[in-house]
Amino acid sequence: MVSKTVNIKDVAHLAQVSTATVSRYLHGELNRMTPATAQKVAAAIDKLNYVPNAAARQLITNTSKTIAVIVVNAADSFSTSLFKGICSVLEPEGYIPALLDTDSSQAKEKKLINSVGLSTYDGLILQPLGSDVATIKEEVRRQMPIITLDRNLDYSPWPQIISNNFDISQKAARYFYQQGFQDIIVLTSPTAIASTRQQRLAGLKSVYQQINLIEIDENHYDHHHIITELRQILKNSSKKTLIFGIKERWLLEFLPELISLGLLKDNNIQISGFADTQLVPAIWPGAKMINQHPWQMGKQAGIQILQLIKKKSDISPTTIIPANF
């Protein structure tokens, strides 16, 4: 194991360059040296069979240049858009965002936060699933830059980036109610643990006194059973009905079958809800959706975590990126 006894100074000495130059070479910054220098460093590394020890390097520099991004579900385009927005800011600054997936499981969320606290990440951007401030603090166990986004955290010590879930849901509900859609069916993932969904539902409830609520567990549900329930409600209603997806996924899953079953008669049915893509209007051209801006939210989170890392103190505790309807 020759490599264990060789360090960066040995490489620098043999190549007759500074350790900073070797470090730049190892980081691929070849534009910051002449080709001849790069060749000398490469030859020295080869000759000494030098393998940089990442943990040792991080112990010295006290930075991993990696930011953990914990999202509620990596398969949701909302979560991946957040991540892309974060990347758009952090990568040009030399940071690597690493996405970790809660997979809609509170147990996994706790485990991931714990693991981030024990690892060498320089910061954490968290889309909370169900954890409150006390739980996050308990799991993370160390002082580190933290930004939360999408879900509101009460009494949070960390800056948060959220959307205007209540207001925009209320606006959409008013619009359809005034158009004569007096019945409403709401498709949602469970609302108990997610403040975002609660706020959206509250916005709808501020307009509609009665709501046909269909809560669907993301990991355990019976597609056919839900279709049957929808059919029942639609057949029993004599009024114009709004079908509202608090989460786009459920519209995408159930609309095609409702259409092919002939259950959506034009004029009597309208479709709305929160959209991360353009797919709902592709399936049902009359749909009028609420569009959030997860990429912008991610970008803002990236900007703010850099400010925290640079120990700037004038960061707004709450930043709202409004949705459109």
Added chain:
Amino acid sequence: MVSKTVNIKDVAHLAQVSTATVSRYLHGELNRMTPATAQKVAAAIDKLNYVPNAAARQLITNTSKTIAVIVVNAADSFSTSLFKGICSVLEPEGYIPALLDTDSSQAKEKKLINSVGLSTYDGLILQPLGSDVATIKEEVRRQMPIITLDRNLDYSPWPQIISNNFDISQKAARYFYQQGFQDIIVLTSPTAIASTRQQRLAGLKSVYQQINLIEIDENHYDHHHIITELRQILKNSSKKTLIFGIKERWLLEFLPELISLGLLKDNNIQISGFADTQLVPAIWPGAKMINQHPWQMGKQAGIQILQLIKKKSDISPTTIIPANF
């Protein structure tokens, strides 16, 4: 900065437990100690204001329990399904998979591989975009467990998990050709750098001597221009035409508009291609798609990287997870 001078031994000593017990506590393995022990450890940590140093810990244990997963595009459901399959195997074994996004950029891919080599990841699962074996070796710069998946790498020293892209494309092409679809339009991202796309196209070419190929750059393209091109081809063709998406995204983007423009007359047009979701048949009910199994591919990659970490040597150099048509 009291915390800097305190280490895990001090905590263990004060709590009158072993350092292993403190370590278990820090990893949240509370089921492996009595509540009284956990309380003693917590009290000692509080009293000493102990903050575990992740880099120091990793230097001792020589493991981060984190596996890097580099995917070509975090916004593609194919990539996130790979990731979910990987998670399904690694998480129960105590490893955290971290997703890093190439974002369809060869420059970013090289940078990420370089960064993984310099960081404390225990292994790398790579969905290569355009890098060949020599480039990957040059960037990663250290011996580490590596598995590649989805894209075939020539002369690879690392086990790879791939699909049967040529065979399944050929099978689909033959099916439609025999049904009388003599013209074909192919929608694809650029094929020059991606072996997967090349193999799919080759499978089609083995049946169709002439192909209307529309190559679309993922980051720079003009939606309207492509619609115009599609309209032109469809209007000029008098034969039954197959529209084939080498990538599902392009069918999802352009089909709705082609439908609403009235360009897809039943019987004369058929839709096929590679699908990661059920959305194409939702938009065009007659579509007959090729379904790959990215979750299974990811799962297999997870199994094999664990075997590499455990230094097992009897791993198949190539594992094929076949698609369905």
